[in-house]
Amino acid sequence: xxxxLQLESDTPLYEQLRNQIxxxxxxxxxxxxxxxxxxxxxxxxxxxNTMTVNKTYTILKQQGYIVIxxxxxxxxxxxxxxxxxxxxxxxxxxxxxxxxATIQGIDQSRFQALCSQIFAKMxxxxx
Amino acid sequence: xxxxLQLESDTPLYEQLRNQIxxxxxxxxxxxxxxxxxxxxxxxxxxxNTMTVNKTYTILKQQGYIVIxxxxxxxxxxxxxxxxxxxxxxxxxxxxxxxxATIQGIDQSRFQALCSQIFAKMxxxxx
Amino acid sequence: xxxxLQLESDTPLYEQLRNQIxxxxxxxxxxxxxxxxxxxxxxxxxxxNTMTVNKTYTILKQQGYIVIxxxxxxxxxxxxxxxxxxxxxxxxxxxxxxxxATIQGIDQSRFQALCSQIFAKMxxxxx
Amino acid sequence: xxxxLQLESDTPLYEQLRNQIxxxxxxxxxxxxxxxxxxxxxxxxxxxNTMTVNKTYTILKQQGYIVIxxxxxxxxxxxxxxxxxxxxxxxxxxxxxxxxATIQGIDQSRFQALCSQIFAKMxxxxx
DNA sequence: GTGGTCTAGACCACA
DNA sequence: GTGGTCTAGACCACG
Numbered sequence: 001x002x003x004x005l006q007l008e009s010d011t012p013l014y015e016q017l018r019n020q021i022x023x024x025x026x027x028x029x030x031x032x033x034x035x036x037x038x039x040x041x042x043x044x045x046x047x048x049n050t051m052t053v054n055k056t057y058t059i060l061k062q063q064g065y066i067v068i069x070x071x072x073x074x075x076x077x078x079x080x081x082x083x084x085x086x087x088x089x090x091x092x093x094x095x096x097x098x099x100x101a102t103i104q105g106i107d108q109s110r111f112q113a114l115c116s117q118i119f120a121k122m123x124x125x126x127x
Numbered sequence: 128x129x130x131x132l133q134l135e136s137d138t139p140l141y142e143q144l145r146n147q148i149x150x151x152x153x154x155x156x157x158x159x160x161x162x163x164x165x166x167x168x169x170x171x172x173x174x175x176n177t178m179t180v181n182k183t184y185t186i187l188k189q190q191g192y193i194v195i196x197x198x199x200x201x202x203x204x205x206x207x208x209x210x211x212x213x214x215x216x217x218x219x220x221x222x223x224x225x226x227x228a229t230i231q232g233i234d235q236s237r238f239q240a241l242c243s244q245i246f247a248k249m250x251x252x253x254x
Numbered sequence: 255x256x257x258x259l260q261l262e263s264d265t266p267l268y269e270q271l272r273n274q275i276x277x278x279x280x281x282x283x284x285x286x287x288x289x290x291x292x293x294x295x296x297x298x299x300x301x302x303n304t305m306t307v308n309k310t311y312t313i314l315k316q317q318g319y320i321v322i323x324x325x326x327x328x329x330x331x332x333x334x335x336x337x338x339x340x341x342x343x344x345x346x347x348x349x350x351x352x353x354x355a356t357i358q359g360i361d362q363s364r365f366q367a368l369c370s371q372i373f374a375k376m377x378x379x380x381x
Numbered sequence: 382x383x384x385x386l387q388l389e390s391d392t393p394l395y396e397q398l399r400n401q402i403x404x405x406x407x408x409x410x411x412x413x414x415x416x417x418x419x420x421x422x423x424x425x426x427x428x429x430n431t432m433t434v435n436k437t438y439t440i441l442k443q444q445g446y447i448v449i450x451x452x453x454x455x456x457x458x459x460x461x462x463x464x465x466x467x468x469x470x471x472x473x474x475x476x477x478x479x480x481x482a483t484i485q486g487i488d489q490s491r492f493q494a495l496c497s498q499i500f501a502k503m504x505x506x507x508x
Numbered sequence: 509g510t511g512g513t514c515t516a517g518a519c520c521a522c523a
Numbered sequence: 524g525t526g527g528t529c530t531a532g533a534c535c536a537c538g
Contacts, residue, residue, distance in 0.1 A: 040509090049529060103149070358464055432538065
């Protein structure tokens with residue numbers, strides 16, 4: 001999996017990293033129960049500090065995306081059951097996103113098409 | 128227009144303010160070419176520092192949501208022509224949002240329904 | 255409020271600190287909405303690193319014990335409503351504690367007396 | 382006796398194992414002077430490293446819960462005489478637990494009821 | 509060899 | 524002046 005960090009960005013490194021891993025999980029590039037690279041490996045590979053990677057892993061663990069097995073390191077969490085109730089934060093963020101899209105001149109059908117296109121990339125399976 | 132800030136939130140005040148104004152524009156609560164309160168008025172009304180409001184206005188201007196006329200203060204930008212090409216940032220944010228939704232167990236149809244629901248809320252206020 | 259850390263202990267510093275602050279809140283030594291010392295102050299006072307204190311504050315914030323206001327630093331959270339449903343972890347920890355007490359030869363009435371004694375120290379108020 | 386370990390838990394394996402054995406002793410599931418399985422047996426049964434089990438036994442011995450006889454292996458210690466003086470660690474842990482409960486909004490009567498409930502569960506298994 | 513903890517010191521974002 | 528982020532490098536706990 002390819003990860004690219006922008007050092008000049010205003011979003012912190014640990015958050016950029018977290019986001020890319022989350023997307024990796026959703027697209028299936030990182031399969032459920034797949035082992036993630038060790039903190040040190042990833043830190044060296046990305047040219048950043050181990051503690052930054054460590055923080056990312058801690059957050060991903062807290063948010064339930066990964067699981068840390070003391071014997072084998074970090075693994076992707078097994079998939080969740082279907083949950084039809086979206087979290088309030090998700091709704092809030094989506095509302096803001098739709099507001100911005102609307103002002104940009106993107107109407108509903110265009111937006112829904114964009115969603116479909118992104119969903120097509122996500123091959124996440126609930127096996 | 129009612130603006131409520133959470134002083135204890137993780138998102139900075141200037142960003143909360145920016146987001147609420149963006150939503151206000153999208154819903155039509157703030158009409159195109161409508162005059163916004165002055166920095167000082169808004170700061171006092173919200174009980175926050177003028178520099179914070181100033182930063183918000185600067186960002187909104189940079190992002191094209193408002194125009195600042197030295198003589199008449201800040202105004203909401205005129206509406207954009209229909210633009211079928213979404214900005215890269217929008218796509219990126221939407222991708223992350225959809226990734227998180229997918230992992231939460233929300234499937235495409237459920238997500239699209241949520242979008243429709245939010246669009247309906249906006250259009251309703253609009254008219 | 256007096257805080258004493260044991261550097262030789264096997265419980266990490268940030269956890270010792272977290273525990274003592276929690277007890278401080280419960281006893282009322284730290285009142286609701288009271289301002290906590292800044293990260294730097296506390297770090298210097300205790301002779302430890304700022305990041306250690308920072309980690310403690312982050313955890314306390316995540317667990318809802320404190321709230322971080324960007325303008326004024328960290329504050330004790332306002333008191334919770336009465337909640338008669340104990341968390342599963344609390345039950346689990348209490349079960350282990352009671353098991354150990356039982357093996358030590360402490361019977362139920364003695365244990366309950368000990369609880370009463372500790373409760374007497376807690377002057378926490380739901381104002 | 383059934384022992385279930387969570388490999389992904391924050392609490393180390395040797396500690397999980399130690400806790401479950403302590404509870405087993407308190408409930409009477411493991412009777413005084415009962416022989417425990419050998420380190421190798423238990424390790425194989427649980428699918429973990431022998432060093433982990435070894436560490437658990439060492440700790441249990443240090444804390445007086447078991448005695449290790451080189452000829453006959455590990456046995457549960459004989460019951461203690463009634464000892465009305467709780468250990469300082471116990472008090473400390475209980476204080477922290479009660480502090481957390483208090484802040485959660487659980488009052489004394491509710492907490493005492495919870496204690497009674499747990500004592501009842503233990504005594505029930507005991508008899 | 510893994511992640512967890514801690515340090516000393518630096519710079520930045522926020523208000 | 525506050526907390527947030529990041530670094531380089533060290534040591535420890537766990538298995």
